[in-house]
Amino acid sequence: MSKEISYQDHANHIGNNYFGNVVQAKAGALEKVIQKILAASKENQELVDIIEELTEYVTAHPYREIIGLENKLKNGGRADLLGNAIRYKGKFARRVCKSQMSLTEQKVYVQILSHILISFDQFVRPRIREDAPTSEVDAIIFEKIIEPAHSAIIEFDDEVTKELILGMLFFLTGKCHLVWDETC
Template identity: 30%
Template structure:
């Protein structure tokens, strides 16, 4: 027996497969809510109490240690080679200086497990944002201006995520942490 579909009104389109609507594009922007923001606020409260928060007892957290160590799989070039290979030689002097400042900043808080967690959150955020936002643009062969625009966007988004920002990270500190990630084999500025 055949059942006809004529004269059925479902209040819209009834599709038994994929319906493609080329007339409009929907853009979804995700805002950071909860999660890192709430955790950062709690960590800041601990840091404001005595400048240290929870003591680290001379040990770095495993997650922070991951970012402090150069990875041995994948791209093991140093920061200088990565910058040269991506046509960013003019950044070499500033990048080396900012990377060193980032390292010293991490070491300044080595006795604070609380501050280590803040650094881990920031490094993790920068790494993920770079991987998901900048790397695809690089892989598509975009020009330097487009790549730098994406880098600027992730730096600003990370800075905005910091909220009260008790450790007083500015955009150049975050840029230094990007160079730190590059120097420790976590990110690159050229195609894979």
């Protein structure tokens, strides 16, 4: 999570007046939410209702036929992703199991999974429906999902990699929350 950074420009003079300019690089919305989660968890460790939120993402989508990650990717013409998808999905699944006693980590996962789900539906699905080239779809996934999620979480946990974020995307795919073909 990037912190607000202030820069003083003491050399900025306009006419005979001196102006000390302060330029602030603001944290993104996802980063701000994660900062709030961290602050709240320090005050109150009894945030048990997060388990219910996370459960929504780690269980199968209730209104879609469960066909699994392999079939989702094949149906979407993305069997080329399958080997890494299975590996990254498993990596994230193991991490969720390992961290089930950390409410803070679970809250962060809910935020990141929500970001992935909404970003996929808003930016990736329309391009899939329009039959965009896979290179364009992959670029959108990186730009709108992987990079912002990784940037938001890296200061909270420097062990989180972009592969883990991609694993979250494939985890949601396997649970039928994300649709990769243009028919749905």
